[in-house]
Amino acid sequence: MIGAWIEARTCDEVARVLRPTSVLWSRYRTSAELARDPTLVRHPLFAPLTQPGIGGYLAPGSPLVFDGRQAGPSPAPELGSHTAEVLAELLPSARVEELRARRVIGG
Structure with missing residues (x-):
């Protein structure tokens, strides 16, 4: 219903009508347009x-x-920055320390 109404108008006309209302709307823009x-x-x-x-x-x-x-x-976060923290929830602390000592994980 609203698509046909919008299609029959320019973007400026749609903006002029909808801007003062509580209708949530915006002109579609590509990511490149948005970034510029x-x-x-x-x-x-x-x-x-x-x-x-x-x-x-x-x-x-x-x-x-x-x-x-x-x-x-x-x-x-930097890749791997939470590895020891996550492994501490899954493995005994001695195993995490062993992995750290062998430089399998950082931290």
Whole structure:
């Protein structure tokens, strides 16, 4: 029903009608278009992030707001950084230490 209405109008016309309403809508954009959007720099969901081994880029944080605060983006953990922690839940500590001593796992 709404598809035919939208199809018969330009994006600007749709925006003019829907912007003042409570309808959740947005123009479809590709990832490349979104990445080139200069308004993202000021958007509260996005912030600059430096990912070790990759460099800096604009990344999304959490869309949730608690007590008026929104968590920003954080770098992904390094590959293997939680291996010992995970194995400690599965193996006896002596076995984890043996694996660490033999340099099978880091940490």
